[in-house]
Amino acid sequence: MSLPETTSAAAGRGEDPFADAEVVLDVQNLVKHFPLTQGIVFQRRVGAVQAVDDVSFQLRRGETLGIVGESGCGKSTLAKLLMRLEDPDAGAVSFRGEDFLAAKGEHLRRLRRKIQIIFQDPYTSLNPRMSVGDIIAEPFSLHPEEKPAQGVRNRVKELLALVGLNPDHINRYPHQFSGGQRQRIGIARGLALNPDVIICDEPVSALDVSVQAQVMNLLDDLQQQLGLSYIFIAHDLSVVRHIADRVGVMYLGRLAELGTEEEIYREPSHPYTQALLSAVPVPDPTLRGQREQIVLAGDPPNPADPPSGCRFRTRCWKATDICTTQEPQLVSRPGVSQLSACHHAAPDWEVEGAPDDARRNDDSA
Amino acid sequence: MTNSSTAEPLLEVRDLQVEFRTKAGTAQAVNGLNVTLHAGETLAILGESGSGKSVTAQAIMGILDMPPGHIAGGEIRYRGEDLLQMPDERRRRLRGMNISMIFQDALSSLNPVLPVGWQIGEMFRVHRGVKRREARQKAVEMMERVGIPAAEKRAGDFPHQFSGGMRQRIMIAMAIALDPDVLIADEPTTALDVTVQAQVMRLLKQLQEEFNMGLILITHDLGVVADVADKIAVMYAGRVMEASDVYSIYSSAAHPYTRGLLASIPRVDGADERLDAIPGLPPALTDMPPGCPFSPRCAFATDRCRTERPELREIAAGHTAACHYAEDFITAEEDQHEPA
Structure with a gap:
C-alpha cells in the first residue's frame, strides 16, 4: 500500500x-x-x-x-x-x-x-x-x-x-x-x-x-x-x-x-502532543493550577509489541474503535494545518471523556 | 508526645559549612547555608551542578561521605534538636522514621537482587520489628498507595522489571513507609520523561498533603519549582544567593544570578527570542574569588563586588539576597513597570 x-x-x-x-x-x-x-546456540527470532x-x-x-x-x-x-x-x-x-x-x-x-x-x-x-x-x-x-x-x-x-x-x-x-x-x-x-x-x-x-x-x-x-x-x-x-x-x-x-x-x-492536533505539552512545567508560579494539564496514565507500551492500530490508543482519551483497527497515517487532516497521525486530530484541546486523572482548568486562553 | 505547635519549624539549618578535602585543596561545597522548613511546606533548593544543593541534602540526611566530606560548622535542628550533636544511634533511628530521602536514580538506589516488596518491607522489619509476613503485607499496601498497579503480584518482582517511573514510585513508597515528617527529594524527576515526571510530582504533592510532610526539593529545574514549591533558595558555588517565597523569585528576582538563570531558559510557551546566556563558568570550589562568587560572570560587578563578599540580607519582607546592589535591581524593575 x-x-x-x-x-x-x-x-x-x-x-x-x-x-x-x-x-x-x-x-x-x-x-x-x-x-x-x-536461545544461546541456535538463535530463534521471537x-x-x-x-x-x-x-x-x-x-x-x-x-x-x-x-x-x-x-x-x-x-x-x-x-x-x-x-x-x-x-x-x-x-x-x-x-x-x-x-x-x-x-x-x-x-x-x-x-x-x-x-x-x-x-x-x-x-x-x-x-x-x-x-x-x-x-x-x-x-x-x-x-x-x-x-x-x-x-x-x-x-x-x-x-x-x-x-x-x-x-x-x-x-x-x-x-x-x-x-x-x-x-x-x-x-x-x-x-x-x-x-x-x-x-x-x-x-x-x-x-x-x-x-x-x-x-x-x-x-x-x-x-x-x-x-x-x-x-x-x-x-x-x-x-x-x-x-x-x-x-x-x-x-x-x-x-x-x-x-x-x-x-x-x-495548535497541537495529536492527543499525545497535547499531553506532552501540557505536562511541561512552565517557570511561572502564577500559572500554577491555571494551565490545563493532561496527565497520561501508565507508561508507553512495549515497542516489541505495540498496540494494534494507533500506537497511542492505550493511553488516549479520544480512542474509539477505528483506532484499534486502523493505523492512522501521517497525513493532512481537515481543520488541521500540520500533518497528523490521529483519526480524531483536532487543534483544540478536547479533553472530554478524558480519564479522571486528566484534570483540566480552562483559564489559559 | 511531640505535638508541637505549627509555628515551630520542623527543620532549621543554621550556618551550615561543608568542606571536601581534596588533593587540589579544600573545597567549600556549602558555605554558610541557612534554611527553615515547616510542616506541610515545600522548600526548593535550586542550583546548577556543583552549587552544593545535593551536598546540603546529604548533610541533612546524615549520609555525607566522610572523608573526604567534613561538616566544618553550623547546626541542623530537627524539632529543636541538633542532629549534628546527637549520638549516632539516635540519629540512625531518626533517619527513615522522621527524615527520609528519595534519590534521582532509582535503579542504582534499589538493590538489584532483592524483590521490591522485600526492600519496602525492610523499613518495617528494621525500624518497627514487624514479622516478615506482616511486613510484606504492609509493603503491598505502600505499593498500592503510590499507585503501582497489581501491587500484590508485583511485590515479588525485581527493580529491573519496573519502568523508570514505577521504580521512582517504589523509592517513594519506601521513603514514606514510616510516616516521616521531612522528605528530601534529590532531583526526583530528572531522569524521567516529561509525562512521567508530571505523574510523579503529582504523587509527591498528594502524599505531602496527606501526611503534612515538609518537603525539601533539590532541583535544577525552574519549571518544576514554579509548579510545586512554596519557598525557594537559589544556590551558587556553595552559597545561597537569594531566598524568598516562590512568587517573588519569579516576579522580582533581586540577584543578578537568579535573573540570569530565568533569562537563560527557553520556555515551552514562549517566543523565539535569543536566550540571554550567562557568560563564563562557575568558579572552582577550591579557588573561590575573594568577593562575590558570581562577580566574574556578572555584568554589573563593580570593584566592591570583586573584593567584598556580600552577605545574605533581607531586602524585602521574607526576601533575602546576597548582592550589594540587590535593591537597585528591584527598584529598576519597578520603574520599568510602573508607567505601563
Whole structure:
C-alpha cells in the first residue's frame, strides 16, 4: 500500500519560511526493526523492536527540524540511521538528490562528509587521550582530500575560534575543559569538513541551564553564518521550541505529528502532543493550577509489541474503535494545518471523556 | 508526645559549612547555608551542578561521605534538636522514621537482587520489628498507595522489571513507609520523561498533603519549582544567593544570578527570542574569588563586588539576597513597570 499523501509531505502549509529552500535531506518511509532472539546456540527470532517505523520527512537548507519524543520513541535510532551507523530495513534517504542508502565506497565517503553528528554526552564522546587539536583534526586524516589549504593546524585554530574557544588551547586535553566547552569541541569537530547537515542528538541535555543557553546560541549563530541544516533531537520540548523551525513528534517509532514550530506548539492536533505539552512545567508560579494539564496514565507500551492500530490508543482519551483497527497515517487532516497521525486530530484541546486523572482548568486562553 | 505547635519549624539549618578535602585543596561545597522548613511546606533548593544543593541534602540526611566530606560548622535542628550533636544511634533511628530521602536514580538506589516488596518491607522489619509476613503485607499496601498497579503480584518482582517511573514510585513508597515528617527529594524527576515526571510530582504533592510532610526539593529545574514549591533558595558555588517565597523569585528576582538563570531558559510557551546566556563558568570550589562568587560572570560587578563578599540580607519582607546592589535591581524593575 503506497501512501501518496505522506510522500508529498512538505509539511507546514502555514508560514514556513523554508518552503522554497532546497531539500537537502529527503527521508521516505524509513523502517528499522531490531530482532529479538531467544536461545544461546541456535538463535530463534521471537519478535522485533520496532524502533523506527515508516518515518518520512524532508529537511531544507538552513532550517532546523526538531525531533521530540520520550525515551524509547526511536529518536536516537533515527539519528543513527541518518548517519548510516545502522542500516535501515526499508525506506529511502536521499541527500541533495543522491541516494544515500545505496552509496558505497568513495561515493559514501564523499556523502558522509556532508552529514555530521554531535552527541549528547561531551564526557564520553571525546577521546581523553587525544589533545583537542588532534580530536578536531581527525576528520582531515580520515578525509585527506579535504585537507585545508592553510594547513590543518591553522584550520583547527580557526574552528576553535569559531565555536568560541581560545585557539591557544589547541594542545589541551578534554578533561581540562568544562562540559559546555567540551560540547563546543564536539561542535568544532562536526564542522571541520564543512558539512551541510548536522544531526544534534540531545546536544544540550547534559549541560547546566546557564551553559545550555550558551551552546544553543552558538548553534544558532553557526547556522546563520554557515547556512547549516540541523536535525535537532531532544526530549526537552522547551529547548526544541526555541531552536526548531519545524518539529516532528515521535511516539513508539512513528511520527505522531509534523509541522512548523508554531503549528505544533500553538495548535497541537495529536492527543499525545497535547499531553506532552501540557505536562511541561512552565517557570511561572502564577500559572500554577491555571494551565490545563493532561496527565497520561501508565507508561508507553512495549515497542516489541505495540498496540494494534494507533500506537497511542492505550493511553488516549479520544480512542474509539477505528483506532484499534486502523493505523492512522501521517497525513493532512481537515481543520488541521500540520500533518497528523490521529483519526480524531483536532487543534483544540478536547479533553472530554478524558480519564479522571486528566484534570483540566480552562483559564489559559 | 511531640505535638508541637505549627509555628515551630520542623527543620532549621543554621550556618551550615561543608568542606571536601581534596588533593587540589579544600573545597567549600556549602558555605554558610541557612534554611527553615515547616510542616506541610515545600522548600526548593535550586542550583546548577556543583552549587552544593545535593551536598546540603546529604548533610541533612546524615549520609555525607566522610572523608573526604567534613561538616566544618553550623547546626541542623530537627524539632529543636541538633542532629549534628546527637549520638549516632539516635540519629540512625531518626533517619527513615522522621527524615527520609528519595534519590534521582532509582535503579542504582534499589538493590538489584532483592524483590521490591522485600526492600519496602525492610523499613518495617528494621525500624518497627514487624514479622516478615506482616511486613510484606504492609509493603503491598505502600505499593498500592503510590499507585503501582497489581501491587500484590508485583511485590515479588525485581527493580529491573519496573519502568523508570514505577521504580521512582517504589523509592517513594519506601521513603514514606514510616510516616516521616521531612522528605528530601534529590532531583526526583530528572531522569524521567516529561509525562512521567508530571505523574510523579503529582504523587509527591498528594502524599505531602496527606501526611503534612515538609518537603525539601533539590532541583535544577525552574519549571518544576514554579509548579510545586512554596519557598525557594537559589544556590551558587556553595552559597545561597537569594531566598524568598516562590512568587517573588519569579516576579522580582533581586540577584543578578537568579535573573540570569530565568533569562537563560527557553520556555515551552514562549517566543523565539535569543536566550540571554550567562557568560563564563562557575568558579572552582577550591579557588573561590575573594568577593562575590558570581562577580566574574556578572555584568554589573563593580570593584566592591570583586573584593567584598556580600552577605545574605533581607531586602524585602521574607526576601533575602546576597548582592550589594540587590535593591537597585528591584527598584529598576519597578520603574520599568510602573508607567505601563
